[in-house]
Every structure is written in structure tokens, then in C-alpha cells.
Amino acid sequence: MSANLSGIRHTQGFDIIKPLSIGAMILIMLPLVLLPLASIFIFGTNKGLASFWAALTAPDAVYALKLSIVTSFWATIFNVFFGLLAAYVLTKYDFWGRNALTVTISLPTAIPTAVAGFALLLLWGPFGILGQYLSPEAQIMFTPYAIILANIFVTFPLAFGVIKPVFDTMNRSLEEASATIGATRWQTFWHITLPALRGAILSGALLTFARSVGEFGSTILVSGNLAGRTQTAPLYIFAKFNEGQVEAANAIAIVLAIFSFLIFSILFFARDWLDAE
Amino acid sequence: MKKFKNKLARVLFFILISSLLLTNGCLPTPQDTKGGRTITLYGFSIMKEALEKEIYPAFAAKWKAEHSEDLSFNSSFAGSEVVTNQILQGAPADVAILSIERDVDRLVEGKAVTNDWRSLPNKGIVNKTPFVILVRKGNPKAITDFPDLAKPGIKLIHPDPVSSGGAQWSILSIYGSELKKSESQTGTPDKTRALQTLQAIWKNVIATPGSAREARTQFETGFGDALITYELEGLLMKQANSPVEIVYPKSTIFSEHPAVVIDRNLNEVKRASVEAFVKFLWSEEAQKAFVKYHFRSATNEALNEANKEFGKIEEPFTVEYFGGWNRAYPEIIEQVFRDQVMKK
Numbered sequence: 001m002s003a004n005l006s007g008i009r010h011t012q013g014f015d016i017i018k019p020l021s022i023g024a025m026i027l028i029m030l031p032l033v034l035l036p037l038a039s040i041f042i043f044g045t046n047k048g049l050a051s052f053w054a055a056l057t058a059p060d061a062v063y064a065l066k067l068s069i070v071t072s073f074w075a076t077i078f079n080v081f082f083g084l085l086a087a088y089v090l091t092k093y094d095f096w097g098r099n100a101l102t103v104t105i106s107l108p109t110a111i112p113t114a115v116a117g118f119a120l121l122l123l124w125g126p127f128g129i130l131g132q133y134l135s136p137e138a139q140i141m142f143t144p145y146a147i148i149l150a151n152i153f154v155t156f157p158l159a160f161g162v163i164k165p166v167f168d169t170m171n172r173s174l175e176e177a178s179a180t181i182g183a184t185r186w187q188t189f190w191h192i193t194l195p196a197l198r199g200a201i202l203s204g205a206l207l208t209f210a211r212s213v214g215e216f217g218s219t220i221l222v223s224g225n226l227a228g229r230t231q232t233a234p235l236y237i238f239a240k241f242n243e244g245q246v247e248a249a250n251a252i253a254i255v256l257a258i259f260s261f262l263i264f265s266i267l268f269f270a271r272d273w274l275d276a277e
Numbered sequence: 278m279k280k281f282k283n284k285l286a287r288v289l290f291f292i293l294i295s296s297l298l299l300t301n302g303c304l305p306t307p308q309d310t311k312g313g314r315t316i317t318l319y320g321f322s323i324m325k326e327a328l329e330k331e332i333y334p335a336f337a338a339k340w341k342a343e344h345s346e347d348l349s350f351n352s353s354f355a356g357s358e359v360v361t362n363q364i365l366q367g368a369p370a371d372v373a374i375l376s377i378e379r380d381v382d383r384l385v386e387g388k389a390v391t392n393d394w395r396s397l398p399n400k401g402i403v404n405k406t407p408f409v410i411l412v413r414k415g416n417p418k419a420i421t422d423f424p425d426l427a428k429p430g431i432k433l434i435h436p437d438p439v440s441s442g443g444a445q446w447s448i449l450s451i452y453g454s455e456l457k458k459s460e461s462q463t464g465t466p467d468k469t470r471a472l473q474t475l476q477a478i479w480k481n482v483i484a485t486p487g488s489a490r491e492a493r494t495q496f497e498t499g500f501g502d503a504l505i506t507y508e509l510e511g512l513l514m515k516q517a518n519s520p521v522e523i524v525y526p527k528s529t530i531f532s533e534h535p536a537v538v539i540d541r542n543l544n545e546v547k548r549a550s551v552e553a554f555v556k557f558l559w560s561e562e563a564q565k566a567f568v569k570y571h572f573r574s575a576t577n578e579a580l581n582e583a584n585k586e587f588g589k590i591e592e593p594f595t596v597e598y599f600g601g602w603n604r605a606y607p608e609i610i611e612q613v614f615r616d617q618v619m620k621k
Contacts, residue, residue: 231353241494244497
């Protein structure tokens with residue numbers, strides 16, 4: 001009887017709550033999320049598609065987008081590998097300080113991104129704790145590598161955070177079976193563990209990537225913000241907005257908005273596909 | 278169906294990963310490394326147009342003619358104090374053009390600048406511009422001078438003196454304007470009146486953006502009744518048909534902007550072009566370009582005749598009125614503004 005409770009219809013005939021609750025949800029989203037996004041599109045294109053295109057293909061704009069994508073890409077690669085390793089180690093083995101490590105990995109989410117940038121400067125800056133020992137040619141800060149470092153720092157826990165719970169709840173019997181029939185640890189990992197994690201790895205990667213592409217607070221401190229050299233897309237948007245070139249800022253903002261929409265669409269659908277197996 | 282979905286997912290996944298690898302393997306080539314020399318300039322927010330549209334191309338052409346070598350620039354613009362802090366933290370600037378001399382002094386203190394920058398032409402000052410009040414078209418709040426900004430109900434946008442040099446000029450401008458006017462009325466500068474005006478105006482400040490340029494963008498997006506800023510910002514806005522008017526206070530300050538070579542980031546090879554560029558800033562060609570973009574020439578008043586947009590100021594003054602930045606910063610920005618305006 002109680003098992004069937006969810007199947008019982010609470011109302012006779014037309015369920016008025018359904019359209020009302022959906023309507024309320026959209027109504028709440030409208031001023032908070034949908035309209036702000038819409039105004040980027042309206043402002044970005046109100047001078048005509050030609051000027052939108054010109055803003056988009058300005059050399060500095062193209063460079064900024066490329067730089068954002070490349071630096072985010074490497075940060076993603078690194079953090080997915082690290083997340084995988086950390087999740088494996090922290091689920092598999094029990095050791096002194098394990099919980100402390102788990103907490104530390106998650107720390108970068110709670111630290112303001114400006115602090116992350118500042119921390120990197122204090123360590124690797126030309127006068128930083130380690131940076132002072134680097135030769136002028138080998139300096140990392142104020143180069144694209146600094147942006148990768150900043151991206152790695154601020155997105156550090158994201159992939160780990162997605163992969164770890166899957167590890168925790170994974171069906172251990174398969175791994176045990178694999179071990180009993182004589183598979184090496186590597187074979188077990190490659191044939192059993194990894195396929196089960198595919199969905200988590202993809203979501204972790206996309207989340208990390210999306211977050212990196214949008215990173216601002218730490219990048220502005222460590223990159224030097226030189227147009228056409230170390231200026232990422234969010235910095236470009238900020239610079240253009242400050243210069244009063246709102247259309248130019250909007251054009252790139254639109255690209256980033258569409259981009260994250262695509263990423264989250266993939267996230268939404270591909271995960272089901274990958275996990276369905 | 279499930280099989281099909283799996284296959285599709287795999288194909289999609291493969292395409293995604295391989296396209297990412299193909300396109301993102303390596304960092305994009307910076308635009309300035311297409312051969313030849315580069316000069317990296319960090320400037321305070323309003324320098325952008327004049328430099329990028331006139332001065333850079335002019336100097337690059339000159340350098341090419343004299344040395345048959347390509348030269349390009351890359352630059353970053355922000356509030357003067359922000360730029361200074363970036364350079365102190367190690368940002369790779371070869372040259373800085375700052376809003377206030379105090380920031381150059383900070384660079385000297387931080388050993389980023391070791392040359393005698395005051396030995397440059399005109400004591401290191403490249404150009405100047407007076408401080409004015411921008412109001413909405415038709416001047417609906419009837420603002421004619423600084424004290425009007427203290428009237429109840431006026432919403433003022435004022436850049437943040439912590440990050441912006443323009444904000445500090447603005448504070449000196451209000452304070453000095455009242456001193457100057459009281460001096461010409463009674464013979465002695467009235468410090469109480471100046472302080473009270475500044476306090477009353479500061480009560481009407483509704484936003485303190487990080488730089489003069491940010492403040493202008495906020496004002497342009499419809500925020501606030503008035504904005505105190507560089508004259509050239511107002512002229513640039515009018516040129517772009519922004520619905521604003523410039524109000525010239527009876528007495529106001531001329532801000533003077535230093536250019537400085539950042540010795541710490543230079544090697545001998547680079548130094549030649551960087552020093553040539555800095556010298557070029559005082560050439561007649563560069564000074565004319567500044568005037569075209571509404572800066573006033575600091576070296577040759579005759580050049581300023583060329584710009585018919587410049588307004589007239591009855592009782593102008595400079596930071597020398599306070600005894601230079603060495604005294605103006607501690608005595609007015611710190612002891613008056615920080616201690617008696619901000620804390621009230």
C-alpha cells in the first residue's frame with residue numbers, strides 16, 4: 001500500500017498546480033537569470049550584425065577567446081588527471097591525514113579568486129618566495145602559464161568533486177571479481193574502474209573547463225592584462241566595458257554565453273548516454 | 278536505441294576531444310611577436326585613445342624610417358594606482374604613463390625606476406588636462422561649480438582614490454578650488470570652507486569606481502547626476518554624442534601626467550627604443566596628437582589653440598599650489614580627505 005503512494009493522484013481531473021508551479025518558476029527566473037542574459041544579446045546586436053561581427057573578429061578579441069580556451073584546456077587536462085588520481089588514492093587507501101587532504105583539495109572553492117591570484121603572485125611573482133630564484137627569462141607570472149596556474153588553482157576541486165562520489169558508490173564486486181581472475185591492478189583499473197567513471201570524468205572535465213573559461217578574479221592579478229598577449233576573454237570584456245565600448249564587450253560575452261550553454265547541454269545529455277551503458 | 282545512443286555518444290566524445298586537442302594544443306602566438314621590437318606600456322585609464330590611435334603608429338613609423346626595423350606596442354590600461362601596483366608586483370612594463378607623480382615616487386621607492394625621471398623634458402610631465410564636472414544634457418540639477426555638488430539630492434559618481442589617480446586630482450581640485458576662491462575674495466585661503474565643501478560633496482557620492490574610465494562608463498550607462506573627471510573624458514563623450522554637458526568650475530586644477538621608463542624591466546637592447554619612445558612623447562608631433570585627443574599640451578601652450586573644444590577656466594591652479602605632490606598627498610589626500618572626510 002505505502003509503496004504505491006507516489007502513484008496516487010491527489011486531484012481529480014486537471015492538475016492546476018502543474019502550470020502554476022512551472023509558471024512561477026519561469027517568472028522567478030525571468031528577472032534573475034533570463035532577462036540579464038537576454039539583454040547581453042539585445043545590446044550586443046542592436047547596432048546590427050555587421051558591427052557585432054566586426055567586434056567579434058577584432059584581432060584582440062579573437063586572441064582573447066583563443067587564449068581563454070587554450071589555458072582552460074590545459075587546466076582541465078591537469079585537473080581531471082589529478083582528480084582521478086586523488087579520488088583513487090583517497091577512496092582506496094586509508095591513511096593518516098586522509099581527511100585533512102580531502103578538505104584541502106576542496107579548499108580552492110571557498111577561497112576568493114582574487115586571493116588565489118594574489119597567493120600565486122606571492123609565490124611565483126618576480127619577488128615571490130620561489131619566483132625570485134627564477135631568471136628573468138624563466139618568469140612564469142604575467143605570461144599565459146600564469147593563467148593556466150590560476151585556472152588550475154581555482155578549478156582544482158571540481159573534477160575531483162564529481163569523480164570522488166562515483167568512486168565511493170561504485171560497485172566493488174566487479175573489481176574484486178576482476179582481481180580474482182588474475183587481472184593486474186592496471187588491467188582492473190583500465191577495464192573495470194575507468195569505464196564506470198566515464199560519465200563522471202566528462203562532467204568533471206566540462207565543469208572545470210566552463211569554470212576556467214569564465215575565470216576573472218585570479219587571472220586579472222597574475223596575467224598582466226596585456227591586450228593581444230595575456231588578456232583572456234573575461235578580461236577583454238571587462239576592459240572593453242571600462243573603456244565604454246559596451247558592444248565590443250557584449251560580442252564576446254555572447255560567445256561565452258553560447259559556449260557555456262553548449263557545454264552544459266553536452267553535460268546534460270552526454271552524461272546520460274555515457275552512463276546508460 | 279540504447280546501442281545507437283552509445284555509438285553517437287562515443288562519436289561525439291571522440292570529435293570533441295580530438296577537436297579540442299587539434300585546436301588547443303598550443304598557446305596562440307602573441308600578436309606582437311611577428312618580428313621586430315616591442316614596447317610594453319602600462320598606462321592610466323584615459324591614455325588609451327591618444328596612444329593607440331596616434332602616438333603608437335607615429336612612433337612605429339618614425340622608428341622604421343630611422344632604423345628600418347618593425348616596432349609594435351602592447352599595452353594595459355587601468356587606474357593609476359592599480360597600474361603602479363601591478364608594476365611593483367612585477368608586471369613587464371617598459372614604460373608607464375601615470376596620472377599622478379606620487380605613483381612614480383612609489384615606483385622609485387620599489388626600485389622599479391632607478392633613473393632620474395625628473396630630468397626628462399618638462400620635469401617628466403607629458404601632458405595635462407583640467408578637472409571638470411560632467412552633468413546630464415540641459416543641466417537639470419543646475420550645477421555651475423563644485424559647491425553645487427553638495428546640494429541635497431545630487432547623486433555624484435567619483436572614482437575611488439584608493440585605485441585611481443583621477444580621484445585624487447578631483448579631491449585636490451575641489452579642495453583647492455575653494456581655497457583659491459576664498460583667497461581671491463578675502464585675501465586668505467579658508468581651509469574650513471574647503472573642508473566643509475569636500476565633506477558635503479562626499480556625502481552625495483553614490484559610487485566609487487576603480488578608475489576615471491570606469492566612472493565614465495557608469496555615468497554613461499545612466500547612473501548618477503554628475504561626475505567629476507578629466508576634461509578630455511567629457512570632450513570624448515561629447516564627440517561620441519553622449520547626452521552630457523561639461524561644467525567648468527570657476528577655479529579648478531590642471532592634472533599633470535608623468536611618463537617614466539621602468540628600468541628594472543629593461544636590458545640594453547630594449548632601452549634604446551624605449552628611451553627614444555619616451556623622448557618622442559615631448560616632440561611636437563606627439564604633443565599635437567595629445568591635443569587632438571583633448572589632452573592639453575604641457576610644453577607648448579600655442580599648440581592648444583588648435584583644439585577649439587577646450588573650455589576656459591578663470592582661476593586655474595596646479596599641484597604646485599599645495600607645494601607639489603610631496604606635500605599635497607600627506608596634507609590633503611591623507612590628513613584632510615582620509616582622516617576628516619572618509620571617517621566622518
